[in-house]
Amino acid sequence: MTTNQPHTTKPTAGEALLPIQLPETPLPETPLPGPPPSVAAPPRNRRLLWAVLRWTAAVVVFAAVGAGTAYGITRMERTDVPGLATQSDGRWDYPELAKPPLPSGTPEPFAEVNKAGAHYADLRALLLPAPEGATEDKALRGTDGWLATKDFLAEYAPEERDDFRQRLTDNGLRHIATRGWTTQDGTHTRVYLLHFDTAAVVDDLFGSDIAAYAAPRYLLRGTESLTHDDDFAGIARVDNVPRSVYTESRPYGAEQVRQAYLSAGDVLGVVIQSRKGAAKAVPFQQTVVLQSQLLG
Known part of the structure; x- marks a missing residue:
């Protein structure tokens, strides 16, 4: 950009004095005039x-x-701004997130005095809200916000359900809070929060083959294989909330599935996203991290 500068004129030091020529013939006896007037140089x-x-x-x-x-x-x-133009990376617009208030006198789930790692806040209030423009899945609301175990198990392959149900029962599953939605690009998201008595129970479930690093123990409905999701390698972790993340490997059917298990005190979180063609990595990462922050 060219900026117009104010025009200034450099001040001159005055005109140069011409040399004085004396005549060859003497002039009358009159005093010689002084040098001609000149413009004095500025001080x-x-x-x-x-x-x-x-x-x-x-x-x-x-x-x-x-x-x-x-x-x-x-x-x-x-x-x-030229040079700063960037395209959207595919993140969703979630509403401003805030943890619900704790009942009076109860500690945070990871406070030192909270040995059981208990979440005293209403678990339904710890569910991630649907992003802007999404259509909520009303079928996942359950009764008073609590979902029946059989409806949660419907996410899994039929041959996996009985064994998984028995394992949840043996470990004292109390109830399941859930929320689901579908965005305009066809991505279907489901978030399940499974509530147990203590963090020790969840640690045992998470640390067992349910959420093994390489692949999950129980296959989801319509999938043939889920493997560790390498896209999460550089994604920041949330303190006190370990995670295991998976993606459906090729070849997959009409849609691709992504899944994550979260261990958060006395809560086992399950995040599932599916989309026709391919499930995008960025909204899955965003959803997992934000839900982890609400539980942390």
């Missing part, structure tokens, strides 16, 4: 004053132009 301090004023004016002009440019950039969207 040194006046010249310095001109320089100061000139540079001050230049600085003011540049400062005004610079301030205007900075203000313009702060008022522009990122994609309007």
Whole structure:
């Protein structure tokens, strides 16, 4: 951008004095006139004053132009600034998240005094809300917000359900809070929070083959294989909430499935996303991390 500079004229030091030629014949006895009048050079301090004023004016002009440019950039969207234009990375617009208040006198789930790792807040209030523009899956609301175990097990392959049901029963599953939604691109998300008596129970379930690193113990409905999701390698972890994440390997059917298990005190979280064609990595990562933060 070219900035118009104020036009200034450099002050002159005065006209040069012409040499005085004396005539060859003497003039009458009259005193010789003094040298012709001339324009005196500006005093040194006046010249310095001109320089100061000139540079001050230049600085003011540049400062005004610079301030205007900075203000313009702060008022522009990122994609309007040349060199900073970026495309969306596919994240969803979730509402502002806040943990529900704890009952009076109860500790946080990972406080030192809370040996059981208990979540005293209403588990239904710890569910991640649906993002903007999504359609909520009302069938997953259950009764008073609690889902029947059989409806949760319907996510899994028929041959896996009896064994998984027995394992949940043996470990004292109390209830399941759940929420699901479908976004405009067809991604179907389900979040399940399984509540047990203590963190020790959840640690045992999570640390066993249910959520093994390489692959989960129980296959989801419509999948042939789920393996460790390498896309999560660089995603920040949430303190006190270990996770195991999986993605359906090729070849898969009409849709791809992604899954995560979260161990959060006395809560075992299960996040499932599926989409026709391919389930995108970024919204899955975003959903898993945000749900982990609500439980942490």
